[in-house]
Amino acid sequence: MATNAIQTDSGLGRLSEATRKRLQRKARIDVLFERTLFVFAFAVLLLLGAIIASLIASSWPALQRFGLDFFTENRWAANVEIFGALPAIYGTLLTSFIAIVIAVPVSFGIAIFLTERCPGFLRQPLSTLIELLAGIPSIIYGMWGMEVLAPLLRTWFPTVFPAGTGLATAGIILAVMIIPFITAVSRDVINTVPAVMRESAYGLGCTTWEVASQVILPSVKTGLVGGVVLGLGRALGETMAVTFVIGNNLFLNTTLTGQGTSIAALIANQFSESDGTQRSALLALGLILFLITFVVLAIARYLLRNSTGRHA
């Protein structure tokens, strides 16, 4: 295709034979390069498909055997082969929800402070510190949660957190973990707001609150949602930190602060010792987590599309 283009171009007719050859070779290299890139991109898709296929195949025995019970049983009892995914699904969704509820306002607040109100000499160090927060391994958060946060909650609110651990504790840890992600993305998108818009708003007599809430945030809604989804994605799949503080109770406990479990934590706890039906059931849990993440991403895309329509 590219070679044809060169040959039909009248301007090339006047070039010497050697130059022409060289150009044609370059064109061939370009085609080769393009195809290699396509193979790389396609390999990722193929891998994703293969993972989904093998997850479905290996979880099939459990799904077939338990059917709908898998989604309605209120406990996960491997010893009597009652596998109910409900406690883990509830725990996953609830802890992520708590994390988002706490993290979103805090992150937006930090981002607005950094871009709008922060004195120049503080901006860079603060940003770097928050990015460093994102680099802390999750196991460290887990240990901090178990050794510091849980005992604190236990001491301050002994009636609500008798053991310190639980769904809410896990949600708080997750919030701390995803704040740097949401903050970093929000700060970057807020920075893209043209200075003219701010200045005009201030010029019209707007307060800082009005500028932030009526001008800046609406104009970068899309990017903000993207940041929140990034954080949510991390919260849904987080394993190690959650396992430490969630309480690991395998009975459905529809409270905010009770002991519970999440899909990732349950798999982490039981996978290595499992075989047969239990292993298949755990893989089915993995599939569910996959689907939940998928649906969340899809909803986020949908929201993004809608908001781009309005504000682009």
Added chain:
Amino acid sequence: MLKHVFATLISGSLVLGAAAQAQEAITGAGATFPYPVYSQWADAYQDESGIGLNYQAIGSGGGIQQITAKTVTFGASDAPMEKEELDKNGLLQWPMVMGGVVAAFHVDGIDGSLNLDGPTLADIYQGKITSWNDPAIAELNPDADLPDTQITPVYRAEGSGTNFLFTHYLSQVSQDFADNVGEGKSVAWPTGVGAKANAGVASQIANTNGAIGYVEFAYAAQNDLSLVHLKNKAGEVVEPNMDSFMAAAANADWQNAPGMYLVLTNQPGDESWPITGASFILMHKQVQDVDAARQALEFFDWAYTNGNDMAQELDYVPMPENVADMVRDSWGEIKGPNGEVVWNQ
């Protein structure tokens, strides 16, 4: 100059690596509970014989999987396999070492120990007894001044042999528990907090006012936890220690246990600690690599003969002499590809 140093270092490490490869090692995988004593034995045995042990403490379930798949010479499990299961997979099983599981608690205001019995413990773990001043606990502890602190049961979150022993005991002493929770390496507890591994449970108990939990004795001793004294099958309240574990072990009737399937919970005898258990070794009866199997058996033989003091130092209970002899006799069942007996001493 620097190049030379690197070259020397690299070639040196290659030589060392090759040497380590050439050295013979017995391969095994399984239970985490006996890992400390197995590695202690292995160290001493290597000093004596030059043969090392490569033991992966991946958990009892993993040990059974690995030996069934024949990727290791022996597997180790805290929960014994039933006779039929053994026969199906062509495996031989024997107890290697014993230990006790103890209940520990942390209640501000109570120093020393508390007395409990099996059914009360089962009710606590089912969430039926929720306060430390419950009448059932008060009745067993007439002299203690019990606070109304909420009880937080702590359990092992992951599948483990300790879980198996504890739930096996509770299922024996409480029909209610057997029906609603049941025994197993991984069960769904109706209430309480799950922590990772013995160390995690011990630390959760130490940190939580009102907590009760169960750990292997060694961990309770290391963490200086207050221990529950349990009422045993004979109706006597016993303290968990080496003597009461030994008493429980002494009552064990290995001779009449098919496939050496025996869980030592709720044993008779005035002195017996009710939650005692053995850790088991699994090997194939029909082996391909005769030398590897013989090496493993020689190590186990050595451990039965020379390892008792080391085991006791680590708070494990060694197998009695007569049981060890019985096990040695059973090794006659292990045969090579041509039907030759592997163990002939």
